[in-house]
Structures are given as C-alpha cells and as structure tokens.
Amino acid sequence: MIGNTKKWIGVAGTITVLAGQFLISPAIFAAGGNAIEEGKKIAFDRKKGNCLACHNIINAPSPGNIAPALVAMKARYASKEELRMQIWDATIKNPESAMPPFGKHGILSEADLEKVIEYVWTL
Amino acid sequence: MKQLFRHLTLMVITCGFITAAQATTPEEDLKAFQNFYKKRFPNVEYLDYVNGAYAIDPVGRENWEAIEEFPPYEPFIDEGQAIWEKPFANGKSFKDCFPDGPALGSKYPSWDKEKGMVMTLPLALNNCLEANGEKPMKYKKGPINDILSYIAFESRGQITNVVIPSDDPRALEAYEDGKKFYYTRRGQLNFACAHCHLQNAGMILRTEILSPALGHTTHFPVYRSKWGTVGTLHRRFTGCNKQVRAKPFKAHGEEYRNLEYFLTYMSNGLPMNGPGARK
Amino acid sequence: MQKKSVLISSLLAWMLSSSLATTAVADEVSAEKVKKLIEAADEARKQAASVGGEWRDTSKMIKKAKGLLEKGDFVAAAKLANKAAKQGHLGYEQAMSQKELKMPSYIHYE
Numbered sequence: 001m002i003g004n005t006k007k008w009i010g011v012a013g014t015i016t017v018l019a020g021q022f023l024i025s026p027a028i029f030a031a032g033g034n035a036i037e038e039g040k041k042i043a044f045d046r047k048k049g050n051c052l053a054c055h056n057i058i059n060a061p062s063p064g065n066i067a068p069a070l071v072a073m074k075a076r077y078a079s080k081e082e083l084r085m086q087i088w089d090a091t092i093k094n095p096e097s098a099m100p101p102f103g104k105h106g107i108l109s110e111a112d113l114e115k116v117i118e119y120v121w122t123l
Numbered sequence: 124m125k126q127l128f129r130h131l132t133l134m135v136i137t138c139g140f141i142t143a144a145q146a147t148t149p150e151e152d153l154k155a156f157q158n159f160y161k162k163r164f165p166n167v168e169y170l171d172y173v174n175g176a177y178a179i180d181p182v183g184r185e186n187w188e189a190i191e192e193f194p195p196y197e198p199f200i201d202e203g204q205a206i207w208e209k210p211f212a213n214g215k216s217f218k219d220c221f222p223d224g225p226a227l228g229s230k231y232p233s234w235d236k237e238k239g240m241v242m243t244l245p246l247a248l249n250n251c252l253e254a255n256g257e258k259p260m261k262y263k264k265g266p267i268n269d270i271l272s273y274i275a276f277e278s279r280g281q282i283t284n285v286v287i288p289s290d291d292p293r294a295l296e297a298y299e300d301g302k303k304f305y306y307t308r309r310g311q312l313n314f315a316c317a318h319c320h321l322q323n324a325g326m327i328l329r330t331e332i333l334s335p336a337l338g339h340t341t342h343f344p345v346y347r348s349k350w351g352t353v354g355t356l357h358r359r360f361t362g363c364n365k366q367v368r369a370k371p372f373k374a375h376g377e378e379y380r381n382l383e384y385f386l387t388y389m390s391n392g393l394p395m396n397g398p399g400a401r402k
Numbered sequence: 403m404q405k406k407s408v409l410i411s412s413l414l415a416w417m418l419s420s421s422l423a424t425t426a427v428a429d430e431v432s433a434e435k436v437k438k439l440i441e442a443a444d445e446a447r448k449q450a451a452s453v454g455g456e457w458r459d460t461s462k463m464i465k466k467a468k469g470l471l472e473k474g475d476f477v478a479a480a481k482l483a484n485k486a487a488k489q490g491h492l493g494y495e496q497a498m499s500q501k502e503l504k505m506p507s508y509i510h511y512e
Contacts, residue, residue: 046329053329066326066333091313096506098318105311105492106485147511155511303503308496311457311489322508370456378454 039119042112070123084117156389160337172338173396180332196346196398199353203273211255220251228278228395232384234294241297241380262374263358271344275397285388301385310369340387342399432476439483440467446490455497460489
C-alpha cells in the first residue's frame with residue numbers, strides 16, 4: 001500500500017503520470033512532456049539508449065526480445081528512483097544481468113538518463 | 124527469518140557452485156557447455172550447430188541456403204589454391220612446410236610445447252612464410268583469407284578435435300585463460316561473449332538472432348555480406364569486442380589465441396564446414 | 403609541479419602587468435592544467451590496458467582532447483580528458499572486479 005501511494009505522489013509531477021496513463025497529448029504539459037518526448041527519442045536511438053535492441057515497447061519498430069517488455073513500469077518498480085537504479089546499473093540487483101550499466105559506465109549522460117527515466121516511467 | 128534462511132541457502136548454493144566451477148576439467152566444461160544448448164534448443168540436431176544461427180532460424184536459413192547455391196567464397200578458394208601451390212622466391216612452397224597437404228583444419232589450434240603457446244593455423248602459415256624469407260600475411264584482411272578458404276574447403280568433414288595435452292600444465296593454463304576471457308565482461312557496454320552467445324543465444328537483438336557459440340569455429344573463414352568479403356575468426360573477435368565498446372586485442376596475440384583454443388575446444392566433435400557464408 | 407607553474411605564472415603576471423600579458427599568462431596556466439588532465443587520463447587508460455580492461459574509445463578521446471588543447475579550447479579539452487580518465491578508471495575496476503572467474507549459474511555441471 002505504501003508503495004502504491006508513493007507511486008502516485010510527488011515525483012516530477014503527477015501530471016506526467018496522468019499524461020502517460022490517459023494518453024493526453026504530452027505537448028499540453030510543456031515541461032514534463034518535452035522530457036518524455038526527448039527521452040523517447042534517446043530510448044529509440046541505436047547509438048544512445050537503444051532500449052529496443054533488447055526490450056519491446058508497444059508500437060515500437062523491430063524490438064528485440066532479450067529482456068522483458070517495457071510495460072506496466074509503475075507496477076514493477078515501487079518508485080522512479082528504483083527504476084533509475086535499474087537503468088544506472090542493472091547488475092546491482094542481478095549480478096548476471098546482461099543489461100549495460102547506462103549510468104555507471106556513462107553510456108548516457110546524466111541529463112539523457114533522466115529523460116529516459118521520465119519516458120520509461122510512463123510505459 | 125524466512126528471508127535470512129533463503130539468503131543462507133543461496134549463499135551455500137553459490138559457494139558450492141564456485142568451488143565446483145574452479146574444479147572443473149575441460150571435459151566437464153565441454154559437457155556442461157554442449158548440454159546447455161541441448162536444453163535450450165531441444166529440437167536442434169547436434170550436427171546442425173555447424174550452421175550457426177541458421178540452425179535455429181528457419182527464415183534466415185532459407186535465404187542462406189539460396190546464397191550457398193552460388194557460394195560467394197568460391198573465388199577465394201581458387202585463389203587460395205594458387206597461393207598454396209605457388210613457389211616462394213627460394214623455390215620452396217607451403218607444401219614443404221605442410222607435407223601432409225592442405226587439409227589442416229582439424230590440426231589447429233594446437234598446443235606448441237616447444238614455444239609454450241597455442242599455435243593457430245594463421246600463425247603457422249606465417250611462420251612458414253617467414254622461415255622461407257617471405258613477408259608474413261596480415262591476420263584480418265587480404266590474402267590470408269584466400270589460403271584459409273582453400274584449407275578450410277580441403278578440411279571439410281574433418282572433426283573438430285582440440286587436444287589439451289596433460290603433459291604440459293601451461294596448455295591447461297592457456298585453455299583456462301581463454302575460458303576466463305569468454306566469461307569476462309568487457310567494454311563500456313559490459314558484455315562478456317557468453318552474454319550474447321550463451322545466456323541469450325536464440326534471442327532477438329533488434330532484428331538479429333543471436334547465434335549459439337557451439338559451432339562458432341567450424342565454418343571459418345567466413346564470407347560475411349556485411350563485410351562484402353571473406354574474413355578470419357580473429358577479425359570476428361575484433362568486431363565483437365568493438366561492438367561491446369572494448370578495445371580489441373591483437374589478432375593472434377595471446378588473448379585471442381587462448382580464446383580460440385577454448386572456443387574451438389567447446390565445439391569438439393563437430394565437423395568442419397568452412398568456408399561459410401553469413402549475413 | 404602544479405604549484406610551481408602557478409607561482410611562475412603569477413610572477414610573470416606581476417612583472418608584465420599589461421592586460422594583454424595577463425590574458426596570455428592565464429592561457430598558459432589553463433594549458434598547463436589541461437595538459438595535466440590529459441596526462442592523467444592517459445595514465446588511467448594505461449592502467450586499464452595493463453589488466454586487459456581498456457575501452458574502445460578512450461584513446462580516441464584523449465587524442466581529441468589533445469587536439470582541442472592545441473586549438474586553445476581548454477574547457478572542451480578538460481571535459482573530454484576527464485571523461486577519458488573516468489573510462490580508464492571504470493575499465494580497470496571492471497577487470498579487477500572479475501579477477502576470479504565465476505561461472506554463470508545457467509551452466510550446469512553434473
């Protein structure tokens with residue numbers, strides 16, 4: 001229950017969450033919307049996030065199937081911070097994880113990483 | 124409390140595991156390695172692993188079979204034969220270094236006790252050239268691929284049979300070194316060879332099916348459409364390391380030689396079918 | 403070493419107290435600092451290489467940083483040198499953390 005509550009409050013604006021949940025055009029919510037859109041671009045970019053190499057995202061072009069599909073993120077992660085840790089270095093949680101440590105190894109810049117988290121959190 | 128118990132159990136299992144892993148012989152490694160694929164792909168015939176990703180990818184296989192009808196590596200085989208037969212400046216030729224003929228595939232890699240190192244076929248070929256006052260070939264691109272194509276073609280059907288002699292502990296060390304290389308994470312992307320070709324073999328990376336490591340060495344050198352030419356095993360190692368954003372090692376330097384020793388040993392029992400063709 | 407160069411530079415600045423000379427001296431100080439950063443990055447790269455843990459782009463970054471330094475773009479050069487140094491440290495740490503081979507759990511020995 002606590003996790004559930006946490007899930008819905010604070011973190012970079014409930015607006016962002018709502019935009020993702022009810023598919024309201026993110027453009028209406030300028031600040032959060034931009035970060036999400038930019039995050040999506042980075043996530044899809046083969047040289048940057050390249051999430052699609054391994055993860056499926058609904059309606060994404062030619063995704064891989066190595067890792068779990070990026071859906072229901074808020075049910076799978078108690079907080080954005082927890083999701084952040086997974087993207088920062090997935091081997092903390094699972095030493096055998098094949099996921100590259102996007103934050104720890106500087107594969108994404110801090111700024112890009114934050115945007116990707118904003119985007120993935122909406123999935 | 125329950126959780127503590129679970130942790131303890133996990134620790135015990137892990138510890139038991141590490142000890143077991145350290146104590147394994149190459150024979151045990153081979154069995155565990157090949158069993159892994161048997162379980163992962165229960166419907167793939169053992170001998171079909173020589174066909175790489177096409178053993179598990181029916182769509183790709185159709186394209187590949189069409190390519191194999193007019194093999195893109197054929198001219199390389201012919202060119203290689205010419206090189207094999209052409210005399211050196213001193214009148215000798217490769218035939219003098221390798222009196223048993225060009226079907227050398229299953230003789231390499233092998234442990235060279237005298238030199239205390241893994242001897243690979245390309246190294247042996249260059250040793251022959253240098254011993255006869257000729258310039259050695261480059262290890263990744265160029266004429267080496269011609270002669271390797273010819274040798275591979277002549278060796279088709281031979282069974283991979285890498286030997287780790289027990290009378291020289293350095294041979295086992297070289298094997299263990301190659302094994303460690305295979306399971307070690309490298310580069311900014313933090314992948315080991317094993318992450319793609321063992322743990323995730325058969326999965327799809329964007330649009331590519333990750334090929335099983337079993338059978339990886341049987342079909343080299345390989346014509347890759349991506350390269351537009353035939354390339355060597357060590358060129359492929361280089362490419363893999365670059366893809367994970369690690370600095371590649373020297374072709375036929377110690378790291379890759381030992382890796383080849385381990386990786387080829389893991390395919391012991393499979394027939395050789397080089398040169399191959401891949402995407 | 404760094405202290406010394408700062409001292410010399412300050413001395414120079416004091417002696418030639420025209421505004422033009424001050425700019426030149428400031429540049430010299432920056433150049434010296436960035437040069438040190440690049441050297442440190444190369445040390446880190448070599449340390450990673452010594453354990454087989456060098457990354458693909460580290461030496462390219464160092465080369466590029468040197469070019470930027472020559473052009474007088476100290477900020478970009480310093481940034482890149484720091485990035486390269488970080489790669490060197492991470493590559494070293496990556497290799498050292500795997501000194502002992504741990505076989506993955508999905509390989510089963512009988």
